[in-house]
Amino acid sequence: MKNYFNYPVNILFPEHCIICGNELCFTDIKDYPICGTCLGKLKIISGSRCTRCGLPLIEDVKECIRCKTTGFTFSCNYSIYSYHDWAVKEVLYMYKFRKKKILSGFFAEKIAGILNLKYAGIVVVPVPSDRKSLKKRGFDHIGEIADLLERKHGIKIKHLLKKRIKTREQKSLEYKERIENLKGSISMNTDPAHMLSGQELELVVLFDDIFTTGATMEECSRVLKRNGVKDIVSVTVAVD
Numbered sequence: 001m002k003n004y005f006n007y008p009v010n011i012l013f014p015e016h017c018i019i020c021g022n023e024l025c026f027t028d029i030k031d032y033p034i035c036g037t038c039l040g041k042l043k044i045i046s047g048s049r050c051t052r053c054g055l056p057l058i059e060d061v062k063e064c065i066r067c068k069t070t071g072f073t074f075s076c077n078y079s080i081y082s083y084h085d086w087a088v089k090e091v092l093y094m095y096k097f098r099k100k101k102i103l104s105g106f107f108a109e110k111i112a113g114i115l116n117l118k119y120a121g122i123v124v125v126p127v128p129s130d131r132k133s134l135k136k137r138g139f140d141h142i143g144e145i146a147d148l149l150e151r152k153h154g155i156k157i158k159h160l161l162k163k164r165i166k167t168r169e170q171k172s173l174e175y176k177e178r179i180e181n182l183k184g185s186i187s188m189n190t191d192p193a194h195m196l197s198g199q200e201l202e203l204v205v206l207f208d209d210i211f212t213t214g215a216t217m218e219e220c221s222r223v224l225k226r227n228g229v230k231d232i233v234s235v236t237v238a239v240d
Contacts, residue, residue, distance in 0.1 A: 079239035178215030
């Protein structure tokens with residue numbers, strides 16, 4: 001919703017687009033400072049995509065080469081954007097590493113749209129971070145979005161998982177190495193407020209920012225399955 005009451009303030013102290021730095025005009029005023037031009041560069045994945053990981057595909061086939069040779073515990077992943085898109089990579093970088101927390105509203109809005117379309121009423125479980133990573137980053141980038149999903153968009157959030165130990169940096173690791181790296185690092189949250197019961201155990205949606213190899217989703221899914229969840233899907237901002 002546009003905040004028209006702020007128009008006089010914006011005339012005196014204009015906001016600037018968080019991506020390109022250009023001054024925002026009235027038509028750009030929203031809950032997050034991204035101009036219309038940059039929003040247009042954030043291309044939502046369209047056309048063929050892998051039915052397992054959500055990776056965009058050139059040919060009209062069901063699965064990508066990676067998923068044909070990898071068995072996942074979770075059923076599928078759905079990503080809104082491709083991480084190979086420069087604008088998507090930039091906005092995620094600004095959010096996670098430049099601490100532009102105001103962008104959480106943008107991501108929450110996009111994720112809520114997918115959840116309401118595909119998984120309305122299903123419990124959403126944020127992928128956890130360990131304490132050292134949270135301290136280094138300065139905030140919980142997934143938790144910020146999850147909070148807005150619940151408060152502003154009415155999505156049912158349950159923090160079922162916690163990351164007990166800090167693992168090695170994943171960027172340079174292959175899928176099998178990532179699985180070994182993550183093994184035993186994630187466990188269930190024993191807080192009764194976050195427990196599932198009855199119909200909630202039938203399907204759970206995992207939520208994270210980027211789907212790379214699927215190793216993090218796999219470890220989270222294994223923990224959930226061991227604790228009674230029957231089916232798991234994931235929704236992410238982008239797929240790499």
